[in-house]
Amino acid sequence: xxxxxxxxxxxxxxxxxxxxxxxxxxxxxxxxxxxxxxxxxxxxxxxxxxxxxxxxxxxxxxxxxxxxxxxxxxxxxxxxxxxxxxxxxxxxxxxxxxxxxxxxxxxxxxxx
Amino acid sequence: xxxxxxxxxxxxxxxxxxxxxxxxxxxxxxxxxxxxxxxxxxxxxxxxxxxxxxxxxxxxxxxxxxxxxxxxxxxxxxxxxxxxxxxxxxxxxxxxxxxxxxxxxxxxxxxxxxxxx
Numbered sequence: 610x611x612x613x614x615x616x617x618x619x620x621x622x623x624x625x626x627x628x629x630x631x632x633x634x635x636x637x638x639x640x641x642x643x644x645x646x647x648x649x650x651x652x653x654x655x656x657x658x659x660x661x662x663x664x665x666x667x668x669x670x671x672x673x674x675x676x677x678x679x680x681x682x683x684x685x686x687x688x689x690x691x692x693x694x695x696x697x698x699x700x701x702x703x704x705x706x707x708x709x710x711x712x713x714x715x716x717x718x719x720x721x
Numbered sequence: 722x723x724x725x726x727x728x729x730x731x732x733x734x735x736x737x738x739x740x741x742x743x744x745x746x747x748x749x750x751x752x753x754x755x756x757x758x759x760x761x762x763x764x765x766x767x768x769x770x771x772x773x774x775x776x777x778x779x780x781x782x783x784x785x786x787x788x789x790x791x792x793x794x795x796x797x798x799x800x801x802x803x804x805x806x807x808x809x810x811x812x813x814x815x816x817x818x819x820x821x822x823x824x825x826x827x828x829x830x831x832x833x834x835x836x837x838x
Binding site: 640641643645650651652653655658698700702706707708709710711712713714 | 727753755763764765766767770812814816823824825826827828829830831832834
């Protein structure tokens with residue numbers, strides 16, 4: 610059974626800092642890995658999707674990497690802003706494409 | 722493209738009543754829809770997977786008689802929480818996967834918050 614762990618569970622940083630969120634998974638037989646953002650009481654916003662054959666994806670100030678063999682992914686946020694404050698979820702899709710397993714999330718607070 | 726909506730966004734009901742939540746794919750045909758539940762400060766847990774025109778597949782520990790799922794068309798799935806109790810209070814999120822979209826990618830709805838008094 611796939612297990613996804615995110616570290617840290619919570620993070621508070623001053624505005625402008627670069628930061629790294631970590632995600633690890635136990636079964637490396639994945640189809641893809643996705644990072645989501647969730648604001649309080651809201652649904653999910655997809656940030657980046659990395660296919661199993663890819664090593665990284667970039668969108669603006671966000672960069673996500675994937676090391677499938679070691680079961681790790683990182684989300685790098687450059688020059689953090691207060692508007693980045695949210696919960697960030699990592700989710701792994703199994704090879705069969707029918708089970709998306711979520712990590713527990715990292716609650717990020719960027720202080721002005 | 723690939724927009725998924727949910728209705729209602731908020732529902733408050735008395736214990737013992739049944740609540741229906743709709744999940745619609747607005748601009749694509751959803752061959753598969755997924756229902757998740759999220760308790761406060763916890764992550765999403767898959768409840769069930771439904772394919773259009775067939776019975777839903779429930780995850781272990783999810784009561785199929787309590788959480789009725791119907792996926793009668795390629796754009797609509799419904800989740801009915803029967804005889805709701807306070808412990809059913811949660812955030813319910815659906816997602817949909819469809820043809821002619823990024824393969825195997827699920828597109829998420831905005832969620833429905835259920836509060837059972």
